[in-house]
Amino acid sequence: xxxxxxxxxxxxxxxxxxxxxxxxxxxLAGGQSLIATMKLRLSKPSDLIDLGTISELRGxxxxxxxxxxGAMTRHAEVAASQEVKKAIPALASLAGSIADRQIRNxxxxxxxxxxxxxxxxxxxxxxxxxxxxQTNKRKIAADDFFKGMFETALENGEIITAVSFPVPKxxxxxxxxxxxxxxxxxxxxxxETASGMRVAVTGASPGVFRVPEMEKALAAKFAxxxxxNIKVSDKGLNSDIHAKADYRAxxxxxxxxxxxxxxxxx
Amino acid sequence: xxVKVSMTVNGKAVSAEVEERTLLVNYIRENLRLxxxxxxxxxxQCGACTVHLNGRAIKSCNIVAMQAEGADILTIEGxxxxxxxxxxxxxxxxxxxxxxCGFCTPGMVLSAMDLVKNFPDPSEREIxxxxxxxxxxxxxxxxxxxxxxxxxxxxxx
Ligand SMILES: Cc1cc2nc3c(=O)[nH]c(=O)nc-3n(C[C@H](O)[C@H](O)[C@H](O)COP(=O)(O)OP(=O)(O)OC[C@H]3O[C@@H](n4cnc5c(N)ncnc54)[C@H](O)[C@@H]3O)c2cc1C
Ligand code: FES
Ligand code: FES
Numbered sequence: 001x002x003x004x005x006x007x008x009x010x011x012x013x014x015x016x017x018x019x020x021x022x023x024x025x026x027x028l029a030g031g032q033s034l035i036a037t038m039k040l041r042l043s044k045p046s047d048l049i050d051l052g053t054i055s056e057l058r059g060x061x062x063x064x065x066x067x068x069x070g071a072m073t074r075h076a077e078v079a080a081s082q083e084v085k086k087a088i089p090a091l092a093s094l095a096g097s098i099a100d101r102q103i104r105n106x107x108x109x110x111x112x113x114x115x116x117x118x119x120x121x122x123x124x125x126x127x128x129x130x131x132x133x134q135t136n137k138r139k140i141a142a143d144d145f146f147k148g149m150f151e152t153a154l155e156n157g158e159i160i161t162a163v164s165f166p167v168p169k170x171x172x173x174x175x176x177x178x179x180x181x182x183x184x185x186x187x188x189x190x191x192e193t194a195s196g197m198r199v200a201v202t203g204a205s206p207g208v209f210r211v212p213e214m215e216k217a218l219a220a221k222f223a224x225x226x227x228x229n230i231k232v233s234d235k236g237l238n239s240d241i242h243a244k245a246d247y248r249a250x251x252x253x254x255x256x257x258x259x260x261x262x263x264x265x266x
Numbered sequence: 267x268x269v270k271v272s273m274t275v276n277g278k279a280v281s282a283e284v285e286e287r288t289l290l291v292n293y294i295r296e297n298l299r300l301x302x303x304x305x306x307x308x309x310x311q312c313g314a315c316t317v318h319l320n321g322r323a324i325k326s327c328n329i330v331a332m333q334a335e336g337a338d339i340l341t342i343e344g345x346x347x348x349x350x351x352x353x354x355x356x357x358x359x360x361x362x363x364x365x366x367c368g369f370c371t372p373g374m375v376l377s378a379m380d381l382v383k384n385f386p387d388p389s390e391r392e393i394x395x396x397x398x399x400x401x402x403x404x405x406x407x408x409x410x411x412x413x414x415x416x417x418x419x420x421x422x423x
Binding site: 001002006028039099 | 316323
């Protein structure tokens with residue numbers, strides 16, 4: 001790892017001020033992706049701003065039909081939260097399926113969402129539930145936030161503070177995981193929300209995406225057979241030693257079907 | 267540049283001047299000379315470097331020491347009683363022959379303690395799934411699972 005300056009801050013305002021001080025200043029959440037890329041010397045920040053000591057960024061709140069989760073809330077906390085389990089069980093079980101016990105104890109909502117790994121789970125949950133990403137500057141709809149591989153709508157100096165999720169009527173997330181890393185080879189989040197059906201896919205392509213044909217079919221009838229014969233094109237899908245593009249395309253249909261079954265089971 | 271880092275390790279207050287980029291595992295092994303915390307992969311995969319940070323299992327090769335500032339750290343050296351009596355999990359590992367070369371064992375024990383805290387009565391399947399952050403290169407999983415099941419039963423009383 002290259003050397004860097006480590007900075008501890010007490011508030012989001014302080015972090016935001018420190019973040020724009022230099023070219024290569026980076027936020028540090030749990031470090032579960034960042035420290036790994038720094039060890040590989042793929043990332044070379046001059047300064048790290050540790051968000052770990054900002055208490056306003058932690059915690060889970062349920063107000064009416066909205067669940068709001070602070071950016072520094074750990075995956076393990078979301079997975080174990082009685083409130084999340086009750087309001088959006090699919091989100092709690094998604095969080096519990098990320099990585100392993102030790103990574104879930106450090107990794108955070110904000111870090112995962114900002115990192116936007118093409119195989120990460122939270123992006124599917126956010127897009128599938130129609131969540132809103134809150135930053136120190138504005139609110140961004142999940143539909144406008146994820147911009148493809150490791151790219152998001154976040155601007156320079158912008159910090160995710162929380163993510164709010166509308167409680168869906170029903171939802172489920174099923175992933176075909178890489179057994180070594182637990183990242184999604186293909187993961188599909190299906191939700192029936194107040195604003196309609198949503199089907200979000202992660203792992204299959206360079207960025208998380210929705211499948212409008214499946215959403216339409218589910219709006220007509222919320223049943224596994226509605227999506228069982230809808231195929232996505234394999235054009236532009238990821239292809240690697242774990243799964244070729246055509247296999248990933250096939251998995252999208254299979255995972256979507258299983259997600260609908262799981263959502264119906266509740 | 268160096269910075270001062272302070273934390274509690276196995277109940278003792280410790281502090282040192284370290285480079286900012288010092289990983290927690292290197293601080294534990296090289297500064298504190300607590301070499302029971304192992305480095306197997308150095309890429310957050312194998313779990314040999316597992317320690318508890320404020321009561322939760324984490325991989326100490328994947329955070330910098332500064333992230334543990336002020337924290338309560340438990341390493342394998344702090345698990346047994348000071349008179350050497352093994353704790354319940356260690357005793358179950360011994361009883362069920364849950365180690366071969368022993369390289370993965372410190373991480374396995376600390377991870378298993380966190381597992382049982384979250385799943386007081388785990389099924390065999392739950393243990394296998396919930397232990398997925400720890401690899402045993404001797405592949406002695408069968409007895410590790412048995413030991414954890416037995417330790418959980420003892421802890422439930
Ligand atoms: C072995 C292993 C297996 C994994 N398996 C999975 C898996 O199955 N599924 C999955 O989804 N993920 C997986 N991950 C990734 C894991 O979920 C991480 O928690 C996640 O990538 C983010 O890590 P972090 O929260 O510690 O953020 P960090 O690593 O600290 O930061 C990640 C990036 O986000 C930026 N950032 C952090 N917080 C904010 C913020 N509030 N606002 C703006 N920018 C911010 C940082 O500057 C950095 O660029 C795995 C990781 C490892 C090491
Ligand atoms: S050495 Fe840390 S997980 Fe392998
Ligand atoms: S006992 Fe040898 S690595 Fe597990």
